[in-house]
Amino acid sequence: MLPPHYWRQIFMKLFRLAAAPLVLLLFVSGCTGLGGSIDLGNELHVRLSDKPSPGxxxxxYPVTVRIAPYKDGRSGVEPRQVGVSTARIMGLTGKQIVLDQEAVILVGDVMRKQLGDAGLQMLGAGAKNAQFQLSGSIKTLSVEIRERDYLHIVIESTLTEVASGQVIWSGVVAEKQERYAGSSGNTKGDVANFLRNGLQVVADKTGESLLSVLMSTRPELFGLNAAVKPVSGVTVNAVAVPMVSAPPVPAVAAVNSLQGALLLSSVPSRAKVxxxxxxxxxxxxxxxxxxxxxxxxxELEGYKSVAEKVSVRSEDHTELEMKLRK
Incomplete structure (x- = not known):
């Protein structure tokens, strides 16, 4: 027969083994409660590559831009919340989908990455030597995972000249996408990639539109005279009035009057001409x-080159949009 103190030790060990799972369950429940209705298991990490994008x-360009923190204009939404799910997603639990950071931080990072790929020199938010500042607001940012997946993004952005405070460009970019995940469904990474790709499209359209305006209103920065080009999905709210230069001498005006303008664009943009x-x-x-x-x-890396012949007419504008295929 074992002494009483041995029985007490055995009993305490068995109690600890039985109580440990219950304590762990209460701890996890408490941590989840700290986030209100947000399930910590639903955190998405949207990965942005440090390497330049293809193309x-x-x-x-000799143009420096700093990005001021974007604002969250959504109402009744947690700063990190980006969507809901009624379908099963491997790696996620619950219905709410949240980021591992605030949505405004992700939007700013995507804008910085894509505008840098477009050729602008992107500086830190507090850089005093920046020529221009980009700021904006998230109007809509929503991912719905159902029988089909839906993405809706609306972001308003404004580019101002730092020295004068003049608004150079202001616009709203709206993007809607949908897809069918297939019989295998979505994984956590699939949802993150879906959101990242949509934000990159918005940032690319923002950059394409504001670059067109910058080239038109500040041609001396680029060494060319580019026309303002409309971009699908972008509603332009404001454009700076081009700076008026001194009138050319009559002899130059006579030569220029005989010329015609060729406006070239491509899908995707930033192709070599x-x-x-x-x-x-x-x-x-x-x-x-x-x-x-x-x-x-x-020509654009990763795409087949496209060639066409175009007629340029005197004192007229000829527009040509060329589509590249892989």
């Missing part, structure tokens, strides 16, 4: 040419 402009096998720059691009027929070729 990124290698040579930066060759006219008569001479490199002129990246799309979108405006060229002032003497009247005639010109062979135009565009």
């Amino acid at each position: 990124a402009r290698e040579q930066k 060759y006219v008569n096998d001479v490199y002129y720059g990246l799309t979108p691009l405006r060229l002032d040419l003497t009247p005639g027929i010109y062979p135009v070729r565009i």
Whole structure:
């Protein structure tokens, strides 16, 4: 027969083994409660590559931009919440989908990455030597995972000149996407990629629109004179009035009056433009040419080159949009 103190030790060990799972369950429940209705298991990490995207402009424009923190204009939504799910997602639990950081931080990071790939020199938020500042607000940011997956993003952005405070460009970019995940359903990474791709489209459209305006209103920064190009999905609210330069001498005006404008754009943008096998720059691009027929070729890494002949007419604008295929 074992002494009483041995029985007490055995009993305490058995009690600890039985109570440990219950204590762990109460701890996890308490941690979940700290986040209100947000389930910590639903945190998404949206990964952004440090490397330039395919087709990124290698040579930066002499234009510096800082990004002020974006604001969250959504109402009744947690700062990290981005969607809901009524379908099963591997790696997630519950219905609410939240980020591992506030949505405004992710939007700012995506804008910085994509505008940098577009050729702008992106500086820190507090950089005093920046020429321009980009700020904005999230109007809508929603992912719905159901029988089909739905993504709806609306972001308003404004580009101002730091020195003068003048609004150079202001616009709203709206993007809607939907997809069918397939019979295997979604994983946590699939949802994160779906959201990241949508935000990159919004940032690309923002950059394409504001770059077109910058090239038109500040041509001296780019060494060219580009026309403002409309971008699908972008509602432009404001554009800076171009700076008026001194009138040219009559002899130059007489020569220029005979020229025509060729407005080149491509899908996707930032393709290399060759006219008569001479490199002129990246799309979108405006060229002032003497009247005639010109062979135009565009190239972009990862895509097949496209070539067309275009007629430039005197004192007229000719628009040409070229679509690249992989």
